Every structure is written in C-alpha cells, then in structure tokens.
Amino acid sequence: ELKVEQNPLFLSMQEEKNYTIYCNYSTTSDRLYWYRQDPGKSLESLFVLLSNGAVKQEGRLMASLDTKARLSTLHITAAVHDLSATYFCAVDDNAGNQFYFGTGTSLTVIP
Amino acid sequence: DAGVTQSPTHLIKTRGQQVTLRCSPKSGHDTVSWYQQALGQGPQFIFQYYEEEERQRGNFPDRFSGHQFPNYSSELNVNALLLGDSALYLCASSLSLTKNIQYFGAGTRLSVL
Numbered sequence A: 001e002l003k004v005e006q007n008p009l010f011l012s013m014q015e016e017k018n019y020t021i022y023c024n025y026s027t028t029s030d031r032l033y034w035y036r037q038d039p040g041k042s043l044e045s046l047f048v049l050l051s052n053g054a055v056k057q058e059g060r061l062m063a064s065l066d067t068k069a070r071l072s073t074l075h076i077t078a079a080v081h082d083l084s085a086t087y088f089c090a091v092d093d094n095a096g097n098q099f100y101f102g103t104g105t106s107l108t109v110i111p
Numbered sequence B: 001d002a003g004v005t006q007s008p009t010h011l012i013k014t015r016g017q018q019v020t021l022r023c024s025p026k027s028g029h030d031t032v033s034w035y036q037q038a039l040g041q042g043p044q045f046i047f048q049y050y051e052e053e054e055r056q057r058g059n060f061p062d063r064f065s066g067h068q069f070p071n072y073s074s075e076l077n078v079n080a081l082l083l084g085d086s087a088l089y090l091c092a093s094s095l096s097l098t099k100n101i102q103y104f105g106a107g108t109r110l111s112v113l
Helices: none
Strands: A004-007 A010-014 A019-025 A032-037 A043-049 A055-058 A061-066 A071-076 A085-092 A099-101 A105-110 B005-007 B010-013 B019-024 B031-037 B044-050 B053-057 B064-068 B074-078 B087-094 B108-112
Touching: A004 A085, A010 A019, A019 A032, A019 A085, A032 A071, A043 A055, A043 A061, A043 A071, A071 A085, A099 B031, A099 B044, B005 B087, B010 B019, B019 B087, B019 B108, B031 B074, B044 B064, B074 B087
Parallel strands: A010 A105, B010 B108
Antiparallel strands: A004 A019, A019 A071, A032 A043, A032 A085, A055 A061, A061 A071, A085 A099, A085 A105, B005 B019, B019 B074, B031 B044, B031 B087, B044 B053, B064 B074, B087 B108
16 A cells, blocks of 8 residues: 655744655655645645655745655744645656655644 | 635535535646545545546445546546545546646535434
C-alpha cells in the first residue's frame, strides 16, 4: 500500500525562526506537490517538483525533492504569523491520474 | 475567470440517504478529480473523470459514483450514506495535457447524522 508520511504532524514555532517539514513516500513517483490549506478553506498549490534534485522557492518557503531517498522537504525561513496553516505533500502515479496525500502538518507561528 | 466552483457548500443528510455534489471546473479544464477529506486528515482520491468516463478510481466502494457532462462539469453521487461519509468533498480540475497541475474548489461539507 502506498504511503505518504509527513512529520511533524503538529508544529508550533516562534516568529523569525527556521524549521523544516519532511515528507516521505513509498512509491517510485518522480513528482511531488506541496499544498497549503487554511482552516475551513480549500487547498492552494504551493510547489510542483517534477524531478530529482528539484528545488523551488517562494518567499519564506523552499521545497526540495530527492527521488532516490523518496523524500521532500519544505523549509520555512524566518517564520511569520501569516504562514500558520496546514501543509500537505502529495505524490501522483507519474501520470497525473491519481494523487496520494500525506496527513498534513499543522503549523502555528507564535508571535 | 471563475475558478473551480462546487455546490452546495454545506449539506446535512441522514444515514441511508443519497446525495449529489456538483463541480464546475476552471474554464478550459477538461479533467475533474474528486477527493474526500475527513476531519484532520489529508484528502483521499475518489476518482478522476475525463471525456465523460471514469479514468482512475481510488479505494472507495461502489456507493460512490460519478458523472462528467459534455461541458466538463461533474457530479459525485453517494448512495446509502454512512456516518463515516461525513467529510469535506473536494473537486479539482486540470487540463488533460498537464494533469499534474490541479486547481481545487472550496469543497462541500457533508454531515451525515
């Protein structure tokens, strides 16, 4: 059974601190996605990583993919309150026909 | 340009009833996927529709069925509702050529009593 695991599940961090969320998956997929979800809202696409070694950055967030280790990281630099949300990673079946999501990391940034 | 729209936003049903949820994809998108998101969990893939046919299906029972219309809009039907079907149901649309780029709707919150 394909598994997508994230850790930590819950993260409380102070503003201006750095932290990393990890996403491990059990399939051989070369494609990994990061989404953000605010409470009661839908999913917002953050990053699409399509190859080994891919690195993408947007503001205080940077995502990377190591397909050999089946690991992706989402690094948060100098956290601000606006980053508080739940972050999900997902992989697909390499054809875009079926997606598998992790259980999410609930991030709270404390002033 | 309207994004992915879903209706209704909230729905309350009782066990054993049937429900239909609706989704209009983003303009120009021809592929629609449905997900179930239980409280505190990640979305789980139900199925994907393209060219009015179910192309891929996740691990959901036959009580869950769908349809895609010629205008690419889609419906999700759930029969014989169980308490465990209570969840946020999300629709995502994409282009067949770039299926990995999905846009999600705001979802329908279904409560089964």
